[in-house]
Amino acid sequence: MSVQKLADEEERTQNYVTWIVFLVFLLIGIPVWWKTTQVYRAVLPSTEIQDLYDNKQMEVSISVILTSNTDQLISDKLATTLQNKLNTISDQLLLSFSYNVAVADDSKVVGERGHLVIEFLHGTSKIKVTSKRKIIVSTWNVNEIDLSQLVLIIKNSVVKENFLGDVAREIFEEVRRETENSAHLQKMVKGGSRYELLFSLLLLESETRYFDWNIREAINNKLASFLHQMRSVYEINVSSQVLFSNPPYFFPHKSAAGDRYVTEGQLSQVVNKVEGRLGSQISSDPTLSMVVNLISEQYNSVHILKDDGKKSVTNSFLIPRWGAMILNNAADNHTSDVLKIDTLMPIFVGHLRVLLAGLDNQIFLSKPDNTVVYEAPKSNGITEWELDFLFRLKSIENVASAVHTLHSLAKLLNNINDIVINDVVADEIYAAVDTIKQAKTNLNANKLELALNNSKIAFRSSEKAFFDPTLLEMLYFPEDQKFAIYCPLFIPIILTLVTSMTYTMKRRKNKVKED
Numbered sequence: 395m396s397v398q399k400l401a402d403e404e405e406r407t408q409n410y411v412t413w414i415v416f417l418v419f420l421l422i423g424i425p426v427w428w429k430t431t432q433v434y435r436a437v438l439p440s441t442e443i444q445d446l447y448d449n450k451q452m453e454v455s456i457s458v459i460l461t462s463n464t465d466q467l468i469s470d471k472l473a474t475t476l477q478n479k480l481n482t483i484s485d486q487l488l489l490s491f492s493y494n495v496a497v498a499d500d501s502k503v504v505g506e507r508g509h510l511v512i513e514f515l516h517g518t519s520k521i522k523v524t525s526k527r528k529i530i531v532s533t534w535n536v537n538e539i540d541l542s543q544l545v546l547i548i549k550n551s552v553v554k555e556n557f558l559g560d561v562a563r564e565i566f567e568e569v570r571r572e573t574e575n576s577a578h579l580q581k582m583v584k585g586g587s588r589y590e591l592l593f594s595l596l597l598l599e600s601e602t603r604y605f606d607w608n609i610r611e612a613i614n615n616k617l618a619s620f621l622h623q624m625r626s627v628y629e630i631n632v633s634s635q636v637l638f639s640n641p642p643y644f645f646p647h648k649s650a651a652g653d654r655y656v657t658e659g660q661l662s663q664v665v666n667k668v669e670g671r672l673g674s675q676i677s678s679d680p681t682l683s684m685v686v687n688l689i690s691e692q693y694n695s696v697h698i699l700k701d702d703g704k705k706s707v708t709n710s711f712l713i714p715r716w717g718a719m720i721l722n723n724a725a726d727n728h729t730s731d732v733l734k735i736d737t738l739m740p741i742f743v744g745h746l747r748v749l750l751a752g753l754d755n756q757i758f759l760s761k762p763d764n765t766v767v768y769e770a771p772k773s774n775g776i777t778e779w780e781l782d783f784l785f786r787l788k789s790i791e792n793v794a795s796a797v798h799t800l801h802s803l804a805k806l807l808n809n810i811n812d813i814v815i816n817d818v819v820a821d822e823i824y825a826a827v828d829t830i831k832q833a834k835t836n837l838n839a840n841k842l843e844l845a846l847n848n849s850k851i852a853f854r855s856s857e858k859a860f861f862d863p864t865l866l867e868m869l870y871f872p873e874d875q876k877f878a879i880y881c882p883l884f885i886p887i888i889l890t891l892v893t894s895m896t897y898t899m900k901r902r903k904n905k906v907k908e909d
Contacts, residue, residue: 412894433812436820440804442827447801450488453838458495462514469497479545488562491555508840525769525777552779558790565794581714582752590677593634596687607733609634616739620775627788646696655699661711683717684742695723708741718745743775751784785842792849793833796826796856803860819862826855
């Protein structure tokens with residue numbers, strides 16, 4: 395075999411090798427690299443999430459049962475008139491309220507959850523909102539009664555349409571608007587159903603006499619019934635502690651009349667000093683702090699002066715979404731060795747009503763001659779119709795929060811294609827979507843307990859999906875980082891292949907020309 399033939403054979407072999415390597419790299423290497431480096435992304439219900447966000451409006455149904463001593467014809471007429479007035483067009487964009495008024499055969503009917511009983515009696519014109527799910531309307535002439543005031547009471551005080559609408563709007567709207575309910579909304583705790591309720595007694599180190607404050611007995615006697623009523627909405631764990639300080643957390647001012655007082659501005663600074671020592675880290679759940687600050691005997695009596703210049707009746711103040719503090723003077727509620735905390739517990743219950751449910755305590759301070767009277771709650775600290783309101787409020791809040799969270803998460807995952815979406819996250823998202831739909835259906839059907847339970851699951855599932863650690867553990871790489879990682883790997887291979895292919899193509903061209 396001549397030298398030329400050997401050279402040609404070697405050149406053909408090199409060409410075959412070059413082409414084989416190029417084809418292996420192109421057809422096997424790149425697909426394998428692409429597949430093995432591809433991010434796993436479970437399929438998500440993006441369309442359903444977008445539909446839930448686009449159709450934010452929730453339908454709330456309320457059942458009204460009417461009882462009267464009059465004949466059936468007049469009762470039916472009252473029911474029709476009342477239903478027409480209640481179902482007037484609302485200005486709420488996110489909530490739609492529907493009232494179903496029916497006449498009861500039994501005058502002693504008891505209102506179940508989600509139902510409101512209205513009883514018409516013969517007597518002096520007066521409307522009494524009882525602590526049950528019942529409104530008693532007294533009038534001398536049922537035929538000529540004006541239902542406008544009753545409608546306003548139901549819509550604004552019992553159901554609280556505007557308040558519920560503001561709760562939903564606050565979650566979805568980026569720009570906050572001030573409304574008549576803004577003050578209460580800013581005081582309420584947001585999201586979640588588990589809280590640590592921490593009672594703290596603040597003493598000066600010199601005040602060693604007051605040790606036994608009977609907090610366990612006070613909680614069992616004055617607070618347990620309230621917490622029992624709230625158990626369907628919140629899971630609350632109660633704990634207590636005694637803290638000593640030196641020097642005092644504040645120094646009171648002295649008025650011209652010799653009275654000692656502290657301003658609300660001073661007390662807000664006290665909270666900042668106290669908060670670090672309250673032990674809110676004892677639980678992973680958010681903490682609501684109920685503080686009793688025992689005033690030293692050297693100041694005799696100290697009162698809280700409100701911003702309007704008036705003394706606080708309860709000598710306490712509420713800190714929005716944080717808790718409350720009572721200033722307990724030496725001569726008020728304790729003897730030489732025992733602090734009578736049970737007398738202060740109703741004040742804390744009033745603050746908890748505001749913090750946990752946004753309820754209005756002032757509504758029960760009506761005078762006997764008023765035409766509208768609200769019966770104060772019994773020992774349980776909350777009326778039945780207020781509890782129904784709380785069920786609706788938390789259902790709406792949970793559903794709105796879950797929809798907003800899912801929409802934000804879906805938008806993030808759609809914009810960043812390299813974030814890993816594992817099956818656990820996908821399952822939580824699917825569970826949240828399903829329970830949101832169920833909660834909205836049950837809310838429309840006036841099944842408040844089912845709606846609340848569904849909304850809790852939806853809220854928890856959406857939060858778990860949003861804060862799942864796997865979304866951060868294998869977080870996306872920006873494009874520039876990808877180039878920095880893969881260029882040292884591929885450039886040497888690509889340059890070698892391109893050079894070899896270019897050389898092979900030139901040799902082949904030259905050979906064709908020679909032939």
